[in-house]
Amino acid sequence: MTIIKRLTFSAFLAFLILPLFAANPASAQSLAFKQAVAEASASDRDIAAFYKENGFQPIWTSASRADRLRRQALLDALSNASAHGLPVASYRADEISGLMRSARSDRQLGALEVTLSRIFLDYARDIQTGILVPSRVDDGLVREVPLRPRKATLAAFSKSSAKGFLNALPPKSAEYARLMKEKMRFERIVGRGGWGAEVVATSLKPGESNNSVLQLRNRLIAMGYLDRTPTSTYDNAIISAVKAFQVDHGLNDDGVVGPRTMEEINTSAATRLSQIVVAMERERWINMPLGKRHIWVNLTDFHARIVDDGKVTFQTRSVVGANDPERRTPEFSDVMDHMVINPTWNVPRSIATKEYLPLLKENPFAVSNLDIINVRGQIVSRAEMDFSGYDETNFPYDLKEPPSRGNALGLVKFMFPNRYNIYLHDTPAKSLFGREKRAFSHGCIRLKDPFDFAYTLLAKQERNPEGFFQSTLATRKETVVSLREPVQVHLVYRTAFTKAKGNIQFRGDVYGRDGKIWRALNNAGVVLTAQRG
Structure with missing residues (x-):
């Protein structure tokens, strides 16, 4: 009106x-x-x-x-x-x-x-x-x-x-249109006073029956995850509602309201509205053709996806950079033009001097999986080395890890050459993919299913992509495989995003970036509005 x-x-x-x-x-x-x-x-x-x-x-x-x-x-x-x-x-x-x-x-x-x-x-x-x-x-x-x-x-x-x-x-993207609709919907929710009282508890488990369960029940009803019910017990209906909520918020869907789930449940509708407004700003930043086929890595969602003609054709869990000033994964777009099977890991200098040099000072035979390379490209014998006189400024060697199953990059890496030295790769540290929050790397993106990721990319140019990949892998030699049709890669950070069908998705602000963006938008004059009725 x-x-x-x-x-x-x-x-x-x-x-x-x-x-x-x-x-x-x-x-x-x-x-x-x-x-x-x-x-x-x-x-x-x-x-x-x-x-x-x-x-x-x-x-x-x-x-x-x-x-x-x-x-x-x-x-x-x-x-x-x-x-x-x-x-x-x-x-x-x-x-x-x-x-x-x-x-x-x-x-x-x-x-x-x-x-x-x-x-x-x-x-x-x-x-x-x-x-x-x-x-x-x-x-x-x-x-x-x-x-x-x-x-x-x-x-x-x-x-x-x-x-x-x-x-x-x-932007004419379907995502922007859906975000606008969600913005209007959340403005109405805020106008009605939000989702009611917060749940006063640090955690709740199935079978419990108390006032906090009533608050949880009422909040889940207000959010649309639970039909109206007179129950005051954490029963199967509430368990199912909690699981659905957890899926929409990137949480382990165990049906138990632990501290992380409780934090998300108690997040206000106004805060969610601000996340949507930030997501709309982010969508404007990327208002350009994304590529008929492109790779979409949402850092907050800890997933990498291959998108063809607007539809996700492959997805896998990912590990992103740790929340540390020197390890956070940056956000940018570039073009993937090749993969390397059986890659050598050229250890970045920052890692070599800050993490490995202290170990070499204590024991020259430490990190024995790495080769020490001099300026002439020769492998140096550790028996003749004294590392005590070196620091971050004068360390004259490169460190490299030859191809192997234990290589830090695993058995394949996917390259979109960029000034930030960021790429997607395999990893021997498979256990991290079971974590709910997967921010552990030095900045690059680790993939849970790198072989299947490679097969999907190679399917555009090989009749038998799996056979081609496996035969190349079997050589145990570092091999560069060019992509005949380079693929755009978009490293994004969305704490609010939509799906063509289903509820809007919210994720944690793992690096605190969206909080900064909202404050900057607010300082620029953007305000949240509420609609009554």
Whole structure:
């Protein structure tokens, strides 16, 4: 209802100001108007270049039908900005309305012309590719946002259907559309007061019967996981509801409310709403073609997936970087172009000097699985070595682990060469995949089922992908296998994400990044809204 009122008002406002501009139709092209446009745009290179190239002709402030439609379309879009989780106040809609009503002289119209273009470009950038600059929020957010050229955007808008152009700006992904729906749903939940009282307990087990079980029952009913029931006992119905909740929150679905499950159950609807708003911002950061086939690694979900034509065709559990400043997995996109079967592990210098050098100082024969390589590429005999004089700054050797089943990279690695030295790989440490929270690596992504992952990738180019892989593996020699069709890889971090069917999914903020993003969005003027009724 609120949005409808705003749309009606903006349409009325556009009609209201039309006589003002029509009163002097030639004024918009006067010398005073052009000088005002030039002066107002002098500090903005893109806007200045646009008006210089179009001969300082108006696209907003003339009496033409095209300009009127642009004004109305912009006002309509700004009135609906909150639906996208955008900083509504920053677009100064009320101020614009005042300027439109008060503009009389050519110079005032020229200044208003530039103001409208500037606000349009701010809105276009925000809704298309995000409000924030990721790297300014967290140094692990190294994603390159696909920003559109501002002058080209303004030029294209001036030649297009205004309403159609503005409607085409937000991401067109199914995920973004579903997140918008969930945002509206959670706004209604927040407007109704959330899910009721929190459960006052640290844990609960099946069979218990107390006030905390009643609170758990009521909260599960409010969340939609449990049908209404008079039970006051932690019975089979509650066990099933808890299991369903655990699945949707990435928890071990044992039906027992332990501390982690309790923490998630007691998380407020407003907090969940903020996660959804953050996820929408993140979706704008990646508003580009993801690839007909692509690899999607959600760090918070501890899974890697192969996606073909929008459908997940393979998925496996993953282990990601530990929550340590030097080990957190960064977020970025790149292109996988080869895999290495029977890989050699070239130990990163940071690991060699910080983890292995102290061991070598104590015992030169420590970490015997590694070869010590000098600057000439020769293996050095440990019997002749004294490591006591070396530290992180002067250690002159490389450490390498030859191919083997015990190799830290396992038996295959998947390469998308990047400056961060991140890749996907096998691992001999299989037990970690049974953990609920799987943040243990030095930054690279370990896969639970790397062979099946390889078979799926090779199926595009080999008649017998499994046979090809296994015969290559049997050589025990390091072998590079190029992918004839390189595959885009997206390392993402979503604490809220949707499924085509089923409930919205929430995950833990393993690195604290989404908390930082929400605070930055809030500082930029994004606020949570609640809908009543």
